[in-house]
Amino acid sequence: MKINKEILSLPPYISTAWENIVSLFTQANNLIVILKNGSKIAIPNLDSDILETIFSTHIKVLEKRIEPKTSISFGLPSLNNNMGLGSDNLENFAGAMQHNPEQKNAPNIPNEILNKIANITKLFSEEANIDIPEPEPDCNCMHCQIAKAMQIAKGINPENLDAVVADEDLKFRLWDIHEEGKELYSVTNPLDQNEHYSVFLGKPLGCTCGKKSCEHIKAVLNS
Ligand SMILES: [Zn+2]
Ligand SMILES: [Zn+2]
The missing domain is CATH 2.30.29.30 (Pleckstrin-homology domain (PH domain)/Phosphotyrosine-binding domain (PTB))
Known part of the structure; x- marks a missing residue:
């Protein structure tokens, strides 16, 4: 027995x-x-x-x-087939994935896969004009994790996006702006009084520098 x-x-x-x-x-x-x-x-x-x-x-x-067979699926469709062939595939791959708020607490993609994505992004981002998807803040879905890896690889660190915006703001403040009349403003470079422009916000919108959407107009609009 x-x-x-x-x-x-x-x-x-x-x-x-x-x-x-x-x-x-x-x-x-x-x-x-x-x-x-x-x-x-x-x-x-x-x-x-x-x-x-x-x-x-x-x-x-x-x-x-x-007992269920434990399988680890990261929802990366045929990653190995799609990656490593060229920039077209990389772009399609990134575009095929959608930000999915329901997955915002998804497990981290293994570093080796992220590194692979980052390396391929680095290789191709210079010769090809790849549209790198925008990661949503505080989201850990597959799309956002990959988008983040691609952004970092291309030198755009999403953590620093705020700092970039702050720099833009500082640039606008580089101009002294005075209201001269109805919808008419003088824009002067505080470091060089000889550099000054007149911006008219009525119709037609314009600036004495001659350009249509110049930084002087933007500076007035942002003031
Ligand atoms: Zn997401
Ligand atoms: Zn101008």
Whole structure:
């Protein structure tokens, strides 16, 4: 007699692997074993502790069978096929992915994959005009993680985006702006009084520098 997680052996009635057994039950004094091939085997008069062992072993085998196979899927469709062929593929790859707020707490993409993406981005971003997707702040979805890796690889650090905006603001303040009349402003470079322009915000919008959307107009609009 042998009862373990692989085998149920109760000579002379049965000796088989659990995988051949569909179910067990008792009927009167018999243990009934139903096999996959449909046959039904009755084993009479087993001790109650042997019955207990058989049933508890069967449960363990069943639980092991039902246990979901742990598979790690990062939702990266055929990454290896798409990557490493060229910039077109990189762009398609990035574009195919969408920011998904439901995934904002997704597990981190393994560093080796992020590095791969970053390296390919570096390789191609100079010769090809790749549209790097914008990552959403505080989002860890696949799209945003990849977008972040691509941005960093291209030298745009999303953490520093605020600083870039602040620099832009400083630039506007480089002009002294005075209201000269209705919708008319004088714009003077505080470092060089000879550099001054007149900006008219009425119709037609214009600046004495002659350009249509120059920084002087922007400076007035932002003042
Ligand atoms: Zn996202
Ligand atoms: Zn101007």
